[in-house]
Amino acid sequence: MAISRRNFLLGSSAVAVSCASPLFGHAQSIPAPQGEVVLAGGYVLSLDPVIGDLPKGDVHIRNGAIVAIAASIAAPGVPRRDMAGRIVMPGFVDTHWHMWNSIARGFGNSRLGPFAKSMGALSRVWTPEASALSVRLACAEAVQSGITTVNNWAHNIKARDFADAEVEAQKASGLRGRFSYGYPQPIGKAVMMDLDGIEIMRNEEFTEKTRGLLSLGLCVRGPDRCEPVAWRGEWAAAREFKLPITSHIASDRAAAAMGGILTLHREGMLGPDVLLVHATHASPSDLRLLAETKSPLSISPWTELEVGYGLPPLAQMMDARVPMSLSVDNMVLAGNADMFGVMRVTADLAAGMAEKQGALSDRMALQWATMGGAEALGLGKIVGSLTVGKRADLIAVRMDSLNTSPVKNVDFLLTHAARPNDVDFVMIDGVVHKESGRHSRIDVPALLAESADMIRRLRIQADI
Ligand SMILES: [Zn+2]
Structure with a gap:
């Protein structure tokens, strides 16, 4: 589903964190969370004892915080991202x-x-x-x-x-x-x-x-x-x-x-x-x-x-x-x-x-x-479950890949069937880091090439 650039949480007008050092490398700067989105129609595994599991539910995020979780959320004017076929859960x-x-x-x-x-x-x-x-x-x-x-x-x-x-x-x-x-x-x-x-x-x-x-x-x-x-x-x-x-x-x-x-x-x-x-x-x-x-x-x-x-x-x-x-x-x-x-x-x-x-x-x-x-880590009131008022650190895991479908229940899917490649979407503090199964913010081939070169040089020095 199309999402307007203005409203989407990765707005390019956002404030960047430090990236001046050569150590920082190829990653893009991280914007401050802003905007709104509804993650719509996924299996919501909240791990919140009150909310529980919603076999089909919506999660509304505003400025990096979870503001609503329900079977259906009407939020006029707010972009919706389709999460059908995915488990939406805390990172x-x-x-x-x-x-x-x-x-x-x-x-x-x-x-x-x-x-x-x-x-x-x-x-x-x-x-x-x-x-x-x-x-x-x-x-x-x-x-x-x-x-x-x-x-x-x-x-x-x-x-x-x-x-x-x-x-x-x-x-x-x-x-x-x-x-x-x-x-x-x-x-x-x-x-x-x-x-x-x-x-x-x-x-x-x-x-x-x-x-x-x-x-x-x-x-x-x-x-x-x-x-x-x-x-x-x-x-x-x-x-x-x-x-x-x-x-x-x-x-x-x-x-x-x-x-x-x-x-x-x-x-x-x-x-x-x-x-x-x-x-x-x-x-x-x-x-x-x-x-x-x-x-x-x-x-x-x-x-x-x-x-x-x-x-x-x-x-x-x-x-x-x-x-x-x-x-x-x-x-x-x-x-x-x-x-x-x-x-x-x-x-x-x-x-x-x-x-x-x-x-x-x-x-x-x-x-x-x-x-x-x-x-x-002392962060239990901030993250760890999908709970209204907590920060939006969440992931979506595919339920329709070769190794996750069909499956009897989501707990077994996550602990025994899914692999990292099934993580389709990652949001941290309202900022998207992975979408459609791909990193949003990192030049992965460049990072891997740099890593291979660095360890090669250290091996030579350590004679290992
Ligand atoms: Zn250790």
Whole structure:
């Protein structure tokens, strides 16, 4: 259906975000949300407990906000975009993604050895330009896959310009999310990360006026991966700065044996502002502590399998009522950012481990990939469901492709049948990023060519 240029949400008169740096590359500037549209006649999977599912419904968006959801919305003069044959639903939220190394897809193994050795060699020759390009590639793949919010786990900040480069690329992408400012690789176990740099960034890049859709947090090594003097100092600084924290925890058996979750609890360091990652070997009592303190958890089953951490204790996580969310982790190991695949492996691992079909429902996997992620990042009142008053971060998934049709129900379609290529439409904060299955804002071939050239040069330098 034709949409007038004046009314459409991608109006070219809109305000652009920063794009002056060469790091920004080929993407077009992101306009401020404006105008109105009704996404009409799709299967509306709101994931809002009051609205529920509308087998045929309309979603009315104005200036980047959802203003109405109903079976039929008469909005005279407002352009309508036909969503028949598509599921209209909230965008996915990824809560743990090391975006900086995305151009190193597949370098989880090399002649130098497994993940730590191969990526260790590459990270030593890494540059701010490589990080920025990787973030751009990751954000492009996120849009491809229907992921509209990301927690960028930046754990190779070797100097301030690395952080600046990643933030600039992430802001320019137009995705919603968090930049979790991290540490350099390598770093001494008793050495604290660049806390001064974080404070400066908070005061300059993340003020009310400068932050845009991005917020700031810290990614830290935590009690499993550094000395108490370092993790206690970093934790205290984050709390002083009033910034949220994310840390890997209990990823393997040796890490779990160090009792990090119990230590954090005893020192009053858990809470809704602490997003822990993996907990593959957390005990049932550890998981209860996370639930009691409302500390959210991010699991990334594909990479937990591939790197050899093991199987996430999904039944215990559910029994304890830990606030759960999902993640792709990194492209080095995961290979792609397919959140449909992450939901599928999560649901099916739960069934296999419990020896019970449906132990983790498809709807629960969908909740973890959307609302669970939004709540884990403190964005539960802003995104995560299609709810009147929330921002318009939503996707449309084709129900009529070869691998999605015919299908018995939409939950199964989304968790077991659909693939990123079935994401037909992506809107973030009211701005269209993908339509008719194609990126609206990115020169994909140019981005891929640039990425291939960059990783080729880094391989030569790292001799890998
Ligand atoms: Zn990680």
